[in-house]
Amino acid sequence: QKEVEQNSGPLSVPEGAIASLNCTYSDRGSQSFFWYRQYSGKSPELIMSIYSNGDKEDGRFTAQLNKASQYVSLLIRDSQPSDSATYLCARGGGATNKLIFGTGTLLAVQP
Amino acid sequence: SAVISQKPSRDICQRGTSLTIQCQVDSQVTMMFWYRQQPGQSLTLIATANQGSEATYESGFVIDKFPISRPNLTFSTLTVSNMSPEDSSIYLCSVRDSPQETQYFGPGTRLLVL
Numbered sequence: 001q002k003e004v005e006q007n008s009g010p011l012s013v014p015e016g017a018i019a020s021l022n023c024t025y026s027d028r029g030s031q032s033f034f035w036y037r038q039y040s041g042k043s044p045e046l047i048m049s050i051y052s053n054g055d056k057e058d059g060r061f062t063a064q065l066n067k068a069s070q071y072v073s074l075l076i077r078d079s080q081p082s083d084s085a086t087y088l089c090a091r092g093g094g095a096t097n098k099l100i101f102g103t104g105t106l107l108a109v110q111p
Numbered sequence: 112s113a114v115i116s117q118k119p120s121r122d123i124c125q126r127g128t129s130l131t132i133q134c135q136v137d138s139q140v141t142m143m144f145w146y147r148q149q150p151g152q153s154l155t156l157i158a159t160a161n162q163g164s165e166a167t168y169e170s171g172f173v174i175d176k177f178p179i180s181r182p183n184l185t186f187s188t189l190t191v192s193n194m195s196p197e198d199s200s201i202y203l204c205s206v207r208d209s210p211q212e213t214q215y216f217g218p219g220t221r222l223l224v225l
Contacts, residue, residue: 034213043219044203046112046213046214088153099156099205
């Protein structure tokens with residue numbers, strides 16, 4: 001079992017729709033969770049971090065964490081073509097105290 | 112967030128040679144890391160660069176192949192030694208903004224080994 005699992009996609013959504021990206025993790029000791037966006041040919045940029053159960057909103061982005069289910073998600077409202085990128089989920093803390101990344105989900109927002 | 116620069120941004124190298132990648136941060140940071148991202152793949156942690164001591168390598172990575180230096184809290188180098196085409200990848204420097212554990216990435220070095 002991978003430490004952090006994501007569906008590789010591609011996830012295709014129409015412009016203006018809600019994109020839902022999901023991630024599961026195996027280490028119950030994980031303390032922190034991050035979503036990074038990576039455009040093709042660019043380095044990852046941090047979008048959201050979340051540490052507590054529940055929702056955290058920042059503009060069009062909402063991160064959701066459920067530690068009991070070992071599940072973290074990212075919702076993107078009013079998706080734009082400029083949101084088309086690979087979204088990487090990462091977890092920190094736990095046994096290794098290092099950031100461990102999932103394989104990423106490719107999001108394609110169709111105009 | 113810290114501003115991270117890497118040099119070179121890209122390079123094409125011949126097999127058997129070595130390349131040293133530099134990472135410079137505009138402020139002191141607690142931790143620095145080196146990642147590799149092979150084409151179409153996610154990020155793999157190579158090692159944690161420790162200031163004033165030997166780097167901590169992840170499974171599958173060894174010091175002879177990827178020597179790392181970190182002489183101070185703002186600078187680190189990664190050397191890719193005796194390169195083969197399998198080393199073609201993007202190499203990313205990353206820093207941790209302690210204590211919040213937020214981690215940021217440099218622009219990356221794109222390496223092609225022929």
